[in-house]
Amino acid sequence: MNAYIVVLAGFGIVVLLTAWLPMVLKELPLSLPIFCVALGALIFAFPDLPGVMPHPNEQLAIVERLSEFVVIISLMGAGLKIDRPFGWRRWRLTWRLLGISMPLTILGLAWLGTSLLGLSLAAAVLLAAALAPTDPVLASDVQVGPPGDEEEDEVRFTLTSEAGLNDGLAFPFVLLAIALAHEVSLTSMAEWFVYAVIWKIVAGIGMGFVIGRALGWLTFHLPNRAKLSRTGAGFVALGITCIAYGATEMVKGYGFLAVFVAALSLRATKPEHAYHQKLHDFAEELERLMMMVLLVLLGGAMTGGDLFASLTWEAAAFALLAIFLVRPLAGWIGLIGTDPPPGEKAAISFFGIRGLGSIYYLAYALHHAKFDNAHLLWSTTGFIILVSIVLHGISVTPAMRHLDHRRKLATRASGVTARAKTAA
Numbered sequence: 001m002n003a004y005i006v007v008l009a010g011f012g013i014v015v016l017l018t019a020w021l022p023m024v025l026k027e028l029p030l031s032l033p034i035f036c037v038a039l040g041a042l043i044f045a046f047p048d049l050p051g052v053m054p055h056p057n058e059q060l061a062i063v064e065r066l067s068e069f070v071v072i073i074s075l076m077g078a079g080l081k082i083d084r085p086f087g088w089r090r091w092r093l094t095w096r097l098l099g100i101s102m103p104l105t106i107l108g109l110a111w112l113g114t115s116l117l118g119l120s121l122a123a124a125v126l127l128a129a130a131l132a133p134t135d136p137v138l139a140s141d142v143q144v145g146p147p148g149d150e151e152e153d154e155v156r157f158t159l160t161s162e163a164g165l166n167d168g169l170a171f172p173f174v175l176l177a178i179a180l181a182h183e184v185s186l187t188s189m190a191e192w193f194v195y196a197v198i199w200k201i202v203a204g205i206g207m208g209f210v211i212g213r214a215l216g217w218l219t220f221h222l223p224n225r226a227k228l229s230r231t232g233a234g235f236v237a238l239g240i241t242c243i244a245y246g247a248t249e250m251v252k253g254y255g256f257l258a259v260f261v262a263a264l265s266l267r268a269t270k271p272e273h274a275y276h277q278k279l280h281d282f283a284e285e286l287e288r289l290m291m292m293v294l295l296v297l298l299g300g301a302m303t304g305g306d307l308f309a310s311l312t313w314e315a316a317a318f319a320l321l322a323i324f325l326v327r328p329l330a331g332w333i334g335l336i337g338t339d340p341p342p343g344e345k346a347a348i349s350f351f352g353i354r355g356l357g358s359i360y361y362l363a364y365a366l367h368h369a370k371f372d373n374a375h376l377l378w379s380t381t382g383f384i385i386l387v388s389i390v391l392h393g394i395s396v397t398p399a400m401r402h403l404d405h406r407r408k409l410a411t412r413a414s415g416v417t418a419r420a421k422t423a424a
Helices: 003-025 032-043 060-081 092-115 121-131 138-142 154-181 186-220 236-250 255-268 275-303 313-334 342-350 356-368 374-423
Strands: none
Touching: 003 032, 003 275, 032 275, 032 374, 060 154, 060 236, 060 255, 060 275, 060 356, 092 121, 092 154, 092 313, 092 342, 121 154, 121 356, 121 374, 138 154, 138 374, 154 186, 154 255, 154 342, 154 356, 154 374, 186 236, 186 255, 236 255, 236 275, 255 275, 275 356, 275 374, 313 342, 313 374, 342 374, 356 374
């Protein structure tokens, strides 16, 4: 049978399932990512198929580019969702997660990597940096709604904005791991700080802002016949994503950061315009399709590509500590002294799902430097992603419903109290 025809038919099935499954799974404690991974694992578990799906380490360039594409599309969609104006006080919880929780997470995971897994410092830093960011692709179930949606509470907003920004801000530590894998000196560390921390972050933010503003003007403020918004074409979001990412990478900035900032800048341009909804809808549909394809392949790598061949008891313990202890504890510490109730703080700290962004960082680093125990890094990362997908996929729907219910009760109670005071 012609392999191309089989792949074409299989892709058609995936497209239909991408459109149909979210409606079916909406009321169930089961997420689309869980189904995708299970489907891929089942397909490639058949006896005739082993060997068809290679180990990710054998196709680093392909894995890097595929995961990179789905992440940048996800970042555009996340930025277009956010209605809250950018600001220090309005985004205070996000800054705490980025400035306190993420460095603590990287520190904790790197220490576990050296002490529990016996990794070198370079490999431990790489594993920690790859696993530190909340994934913008798989965190969609705990993100804010589409543009103009009123359901933008602190939990959803904080996790959305964190997922949008932390992918770019984790990159300096990935580059640090690459630097540590080569010759380490005071000069190389100084160069890393100036280039990877200062220049690339500043360039990413600056390019994203300028591109977002410029394309926002082209979209909404040109004379009526020339406005991009008049086209009604949602795929403009893809063009904006690629321009922001490509142009920023050309000047050696962080493209991930630029895409999210560009989306925020674009969203802030005439925010009430209905065209934002079309841009967001296209980005979300493309993201969901690409996510489903990659997660099916991830499931296939688990059964047909021997992804877990190097998984040890120590690696499994590392994964459970990362999910149940390191991220929640670091998140809670970062939110000390802030306003949200304990339940919301716990949700923000716990729902830091790991996913396709971690795969990208690992593939990128392994493609650019030689690290020891590469297969152990893949097995550990894959296991953490699997546990995270299943755990968060099952728990997120009931948890968010519970928080929404408590929030409504609190709002109702405060309204009754206010009326009582007015009457008195």
